Amino acid sequence: MSSSMSPSSAAGKVPRRFLTGYIRARWQRWLDQRIPSTRHALLDQRRLFIFPTGMGFGYLLTAFLLFIAGINYDNSLILNFSFFLGSLFVVTILQTFSNLSGLMIDAGTTEPAFAGTEAKFNLLLAKSRKKNHYAVELQWHGFEAASNNLIEEEKIPVQMLLKTEKRGVFRPQRLRITSVYPLGIVRAWSWIALDMECLVYPKPIACELQAQVDATQADGTVVIPEGKDDFDGLRNYQQTDPLSAVDWKAYARVGQLYTKRFHGLQSEARWLDWESMPTLHVELKLSYLCYWVMEYSRKNLVFGLQLPGIRIAPDAGLEHQRRCLEALARY
Amino acid sequence: MARDVKRHGFPMPRSAFVLLLITNVLAVIPHLERVPGWMLPAFGGVLLWRIQVFRQRWPFPGRSVRLLLVVSGFAGVILHHGTVLGPDAGVALLITAYLFKQLEMVTRRDAFLVVILSYFVLATEFLFSRSLYSTLYVLLVLVVITATQVALNHSGSRIAVTQPLKVSAKLILQSIPLMIALFFLFPRVGPLWQLNLTNKQNFIGLSDRMSPGDIAELSRSGNLAFRAEFRGDVPPMRDRYWRAAVFDWFDGRTWHASQADRFDAFNPQDLARGQRRYDYRIILEPTGQRWLMAMAAAEVHLGDARATGLLTHVHKKEIDSALSYDVTSYPDFRYQPDGLTAREGMIYRQLPATGNDAARRHGRELFRKAGESPQALIESILRAFREEEFYYTLKPPLLGANTVDEFLFQTRRGYCAHYAGAFVFLLRSAGIPARLVGGYHGGEAHPIGNYLLVHQYDAHAWAEAWIAGQGWVRVDPTAAVAPNRIEMGSLDSTSDDSFMTDSPLSPERLRNMALFARARLLADYVDYLWFKNVVSYNSEKQNQLFRSLLGQVTPQRIAALLGGVAAVIVLILVVGILLRHPAMRTLDRTDRLYLQFCSKLARRGFERQPGEGPQSYADRLCQQLPAQTTQIRRITEIYLTLKYAPAVQRGNIQQQKSQYSGTLSDLQKDLQLRVRSFRL
Amino acid sequence: MSQPIIDRLVTALGTILLGKDGQIRLALACLLSRGHLLLEDLPGMGKTTLSHALAKVLGLEYQRIQFTSDLLPADIIGTTLFNPGQSQFEFRKGPVFSEVLLADEINRATPKTQGALLEAMEERQVTVEGHSYPLPHQFFVIATQNPVTQMGTFPLPESQLDRFLMRISLGYPDPKVERALLKGKNPRDELEFLQPAVSKTELDALQKKVSTVHVSDALLDYVQRILAHTRESSQFVVGLSPRAGMALVKSARAFALVSGREHVIPEDVQAVLGPVAEHRLSGSRDVTGHEGERLVDHVLKHVPVIGSR
Structure with missing residues (x-):
């Protein structure tokens, strides 16, 4: 007897923090087994939990008090009133359950964000059965809730804005889907792990920067010899030259067709270089780089990005910007 | 934002607010007659304030204002009722709290609390009335309360009021079967502790004193006093004297109920029963008194009842809620024919020391004229009432100090209490033991059920005189003045319109309208059945039910019965609520047939991937199942034609190979046939 | 009734491009729905052969441009020439004014040149110096392209890729076909003898039939x-x-x-x-x-x- 006692008393000495941590870990593991991570979830009895709310306990207390009153006053109608409340509670359990069951959640697209701003997570709520879902509350663990009805529509897109903190790949924890409809006395919910993530770019921080012009890079330099910005000189007219480029004044003078030559301003590519950032702090470097990527893109300049181990050839445009930001985010 | 919530409450959906207002009004309405008069304007004011808060015109009242309102409200209730105990005061306090909680309904939780309070306010209605119609009203209000809760939890702010009402009605309908099962099968236990109710309710009915005006008051009330359900014949009108109390002490103005019942137990040897008997059950509405109505001489079969030497019966405690008991009555009886005790002789000859001298003299003189014979005296008094200028009216003139004198010699207008009172006074003046008996007379035979309805307007007073050798003899002086009152019942006896003036809309006033009368009686019958089968359902009846259902009653069997019934109901609910909704995919018949075909194949391991087209699937199958190639190809072909080919082409496929005319449904039939007969 | 023609086309193309029945049908479908076709694969996979064969089999007059980085827009759409004799300008139509334009290795040209071609594809006309010159009734661009991972190329931007109805890759031939090729069978030789399998009216009818x-x-x-x-x-x-x-x-x-x-x-x-x-x-x-x-x-x-x- 005493030998069986000792392990439990030893367990009692385990620090409480450890114990709750252990319980939480067990709970997580159990949850992961029961509701694994998916991109598509159908809420059914396997995934749904149900429990009275605080108000539900108040309601049950009311029913109990009326029950006692019914007994003590020997009043069968008051007694019946408490039975009614009890029955309504049972029906409400089923109705609340039914309100969530059959609801489908699809992971949709995500939109990247800069650290400290809100990332967009698009979800799709859909009916799998011919019934309405009311007051469905969606809440990512640690974020604010959003409430939705799915009444006539078969599916509705839901956009959730989650505030990001750290650069990198942001993977929110489980999504809680809750409903207390119709009476608010019973809560049905499910924790689903949606396979969703989004990129969080570094927070752009402005800094002084001398753009490194590096024209020696043979295969990366973008030279635009036929640009239109700057007059370069004249050459003999060729048949395919556009007429607007012909130097008509020269033709009038000498009777010979010359074509004016121009070259573009952006004949040299800018390089955003890891090494040239005026700090040693890694995250700050990334933030500076991010700022300049945004700045150059805004001005539609051609630039390349040089990170340790990663090199993105000079280019311009949104796609290029996205590629650079992604490289910064994933660094 | 937070400040705004504090000023105007959380953003409650409009429909929820409207429903909450309706709930408030409906829950309080039945209590209005019981609560202090100032509550009605207070109620209106609070609702107005709350509406203005909702419209964001006014803010919530400040903390001190609220405190002031609540304190003055409670103080008002306590002053009005003089106590905080008892149902009336309790309900008034509850309603006060309910009222002022409105002005504090800031958060969703507060709104929920108001809903909970509504449940309580509504349930207390059953303390006062347990009729079927009250129950139906409560059910109606429950629909509204539940709808309020639905609306509060609905996330759309713009929903019609009707939508939550529909949801709520559905919820309530679904919960009723389980409620009924619990009502009849949930084991009833006795009170957990003794409630000491100091009941100060204003019951309408007889009281323990009878002064001029009391019965007139009653006859203006159409309320039901009790029902009497007979097992055999219903007694004739002359036997329907429902004895409640005996009044034996006269103070010159008011007759007081006998205290004798406190001391004198019923002695069976005093009573000689006759042959005739009536067996019946009385279902008594609450009276607030202890008297049990019955026709003399009665045996009341009720454990808590006690027979008294006055041939009345008293209940152990005040009757605060409806009560039913079985009675056997022997109308041809003799009681105390052998003589009275000396004490009784004193009591029943008691008169006040002074006053009403003319009447005293008159009584003695009449007795002398009658040759000292009690029978002759009684005859002469009745003859005087019948032949002289006496009138029966429910609106007699006011009487002064010597009530009997004034009535007998001046006004000569009155009703049963006047006549019976004067009669007893005259007899006592002559030294003959006599007493006043209060109760009811008559009752309306119900055409459907074999029972009588006795209303408050049937309240009556008559006299009893003791005659040596005969014992106590019932004399009804009113019969001499207004024979109709006795022969036909109270309604036909007065010609003036004093009868039931209090309730102008009372159904009684319209009873001459045949249809209405029928409806009224039917309604009463339903209510009667309700009371008999539901309201009076108690542990005793439950035991009977258990015995008839289970044979041997053991806790295990009761649990099994309750559990079984509840489980069946819940199972039906589960099926009805959870499994009822069809899947969303709106597949047409063709698709369903094709999917049947696919699932036949899938069972054999040839599953079609969701993204796999029918043609590619068929190609794959034909390689793996060469024997079924023709069938598979044909089914696929028909399916593809039905789904993807234009209507013209459907004809073509038919002309080639079969006898069908090529309409859509014929092709479908073909497909169905082929899918059904498809075997691997 | 249209089936024999299609069969004829498929068979004819099949003799040139061995074992690529699926791609042939796709390419045909692309042209029958009057869409431009982008053939994308590594060099030497038969892109050019297929494009030539397509043009020939359909009986369409065709021109071929090898795109290079020094190719100018005018080389495709044509030029306005100054005729010193008459002292006036005349427009000389470029190769784009043909029924089928075979644009080989389109991603080798500069974006500017690519842009000029893609504009013509979209609008089915060419505007030079304010004059509009409509392109022929049948006008297809069959462009070939090396995958973008190759060096020295200008990949087509997404917005311009959209102008091509289809992008087809040919992929490596299967071993049997490859063996025939290795034995010395050269599809390009047979290209010489390829005859149109369809008349202009038949082609028109087929294209109408698609809708x-x-x-x-x-x-x-x-x-x-x-x-x-x-x-x-x-x-x-x-x-x-x-x-x-x-x-x-x-x-x-x-x-x-x-x-x-x-x-x-x-x-x-x-x-x-x-x-x-x-x-x-x-x-x-x-x-x-x-x-x-x-x-x-x-x-x-x-x-x-x-x-x-």
């Missing part, structure tokens, strides 16, 4: 499911545009016709989905620009063929 191929509601439901999937699933950065959807239905119609059917079945959509959609899609994890294939596979696997909308 009469029946598309049922059930099929449109499927197409819409596909479109919705690309827009709702997080696999995709950008979903398919309505224009892509239209292209998908049009190509599926033509493919059904080429397959000898007068109504479209889901397999037709599935067959053309890759060529039509791959170059218009980009995935969320698309860094290389070559995710289209994977995405189309995803669609084919996940979008149910049978079901509600």
Whole structure:
């Protein structure tokens, strides 16, 4: 007897923090087994939990008090009133359950964000059965809730804005889907792990920067010899030259067709270089780089990005910007 | 934002607010007659304030204002009722709290609390009335309360009021079967502790004193006093004297109920029963008194009842809620024919020391004229009432100090209490033991059920005189003045319109309208059945039910019965609520047939991937199942034609190979046939 | 009635491009729905052969331009020449004014030159110095392209890829065919002897016929499911545009016709989905620009063929 006692008393000495941590870990593991991570979830009895709310306990207390009153006053109608409340509670359990069951959640697209701003997570709520879902509350663990009805529509897109903190790949924890409809006395919910993530770019921080012009890079330099910005000189007219480029004044003078030559301003590519950032702090470097990527893109300049181990050839445009930001985010 | 919530409450959906207002009004309405008069304007004011808060015109009242309102409200209730105990005061306090909680309904939780309070306010209605119609009203209000809760939890702010009402009605309908099962099968236990109710309710009915005006008051009330359900014949009108109390002490103005019942137990040897008997059950509405109505001489079969030497019966405690008991009555009886005790002789000859001298003299003189014979005296008094200028009216003139004198010699207008009172006074003046008996007379035979309805307007007073050798003899002086009152019942006896003036809309006033009368009686019958089968359902009846259902009653069997019934109901609910909704995919018949075909194949391991087209699937199958190639190809072909080919082409496929005319449904039939007969 | 012609075309092309029946049908479907075709593969896989064969078999007059980095827009659309003798300018039409323009290695030219061609493709006319010159009634561009991972190229921007109805890769030949090639059979030799398999009027009729191929509601439901999937699933950065959807239905119609059917079945959509959609899609994890294939596979696997909308 005493030998069986000792392990439990030893367990009692385990620090409480450890114990709750252990319980939480067990709970997580159990949850992961029961509701694994998916991109598509159908809420059914396997995934749904149900429990009275605080108000539900108040309601049950009311029913109990009326029950006692019914007994003590020997009043069968008051007694019946408490039975009614009890029955309504049972029906409400089923109705609340039914309100969530059959609801489908699809992971949709995500939109990247800069650290400290809100990332967009698009979800799709859909009916799998011919019934309405009311007051469905969606809440990512640690974020604010959003409430939705799915009444006539078969599916509705839901956009959730989650505030990001750290650069990198942001993977929110489980999504809680809750409903207390119709009476608010019973809560049905499910924790689903949606396979969703989004990129969080570094927070752009402005800094002084001398753009490194590096024209020696043979295969990366973008030279635009036929640009239109700057007059370069004249050459003999060729048949395919556009007429607007012909130097008509020269033709009038000498009777010979010359074509004016121009070259573009952006004949040299800018390089955003890891090494040239005026700090040693890694995250700050990334933030500076991010700022300049945004700045150059805004001005539609051609630039390349040089990170340790990663090199993105000079280019311009949104796609290029996205590629650079992604490289910064994933660094 | 937070400040705004504090000023105007959380953003409650409009429909929820409207429903909450309706709930408030409906829950309080039945209590209005019981609560202090100032509550009605207070109620209106609070609702107005709350509406203005909702419209964001006014803010919530400040903390001190609220405190002031609540304190003055409670103080008002306590002053009005003089106590905080008892149902009336309790309900008034509850309603006060309910009222002022409105002005504090800031958060969703507060709104929920108001809903909970509504449940309580509504349930207390059953303390006062347990009729079927009250129950139906409560059910109606429950629909509204539940709808309020639905609306509060609905996330759309713009929903019609009707939508939550529909949801709520559905919820309530679904919960009723389980409620009924619990009502009849949930084991009833006795009170957990003794409630000491100091009941100060204003019951309408007889009281323990009878002064001029009391019965007139009653006859203006159409309320039901009790029902009497007979097992055999219903007694004739002359036997329907429902004895409640005996009044034996006269103070010159008011007759007081006998205290004798406190001391004198019923002695069976005093009573000689006759042959005739009536067996019946009385279902008594609450009276607030202890008297049990019955026709003399009665045996009341009720454990808590006690027979008294006055041939009345008293209940152990005040009757605060409806009560039913079985009675056997022997109308041809003799009681105390052998003589009275000396004490009784004193009591029943008691008169006040002074006053009403003319009447005293008159009584003695009449007795002398009658040759000292009690029978002759009684005859002469009745003859005087019948032949002289006496009138029966429910609106007699006011009487002064010597009530009997004034009535007998001046006004000569009155009703049963006047006549019976004067009669007893005259007899006592002559030294003959006599007493006043209060109760009811008559009752309306119900055409459907074999029972009588006795209303408050049937309240009556008559006299009893003791005659040596005969014992106590019932004399009804009113019969001499207004024979109709006795022969036909109270309604036909007065010609003036004093009868039931209090309730102008009372159904009684319209009873001459045949249809209405029928409806009224039917309604009463339903209510009667309700009371008999539901309201009076108690542990005793439950035991009977258990015995008839289970044979041997053991806790295990009761649990099994309750559990079984509840489980069946819940199972039906589960099926009805959870499994009822069809899947969303709106597949047409063709698709369903094709999917049947696919699932036949899938069972054999040839599953079609969701993204796999029918043609590619068929190609794959034909390689793996060469024997079924023709069938598979044909089914696929028909399916593809039905789904993807234009209507013209459907004809073509038919002309080639079969006898069908090529309409859509014929092709479908073909497909169905082929899918059904498809075997691997 | 259209079937013999199509069979003829397929057979004729099959003699040149061995063992590439699927690609041949796709290419035919593309041209029958009057769309421009982009052939993308590594050098030496038979792109040029297929493009030439297509033009010849359809009996269309064709011109070929080898795109290089020094190719100028005027080299394609034509030039305005100054005629010193008459002292006035005259427009000399470039190679674009042909029924079939074979644009070899389109990604070698500068974006400017590419732009000029793609503009002509879109508008089916050429505007030079304020004058508009309409292109021929039958006008196809069959462009070939090396995959973008090759050095020294200017990949076509997404917006311009959209101008091509289909993008087809040929892929390596299967061993049997390769063996024949290795034995010395040169498809280009046979190209010389290839005769038109279809007359101009027949071609016209075929193209008109494409638009009469029946598309049922059930099929449109499927197409819409596909479109919705690309827009709702997080696999995709950008979903398919309505224009892509239209292209998908049009190509599926033509493919059904080429397959000898007068109504479209889901397999037709599935067959053309890759060529039509791959170059218009980009995935969320698309860094290389070559995710289209994977995405189309995803669609084919996940979008149910049978079901509600």
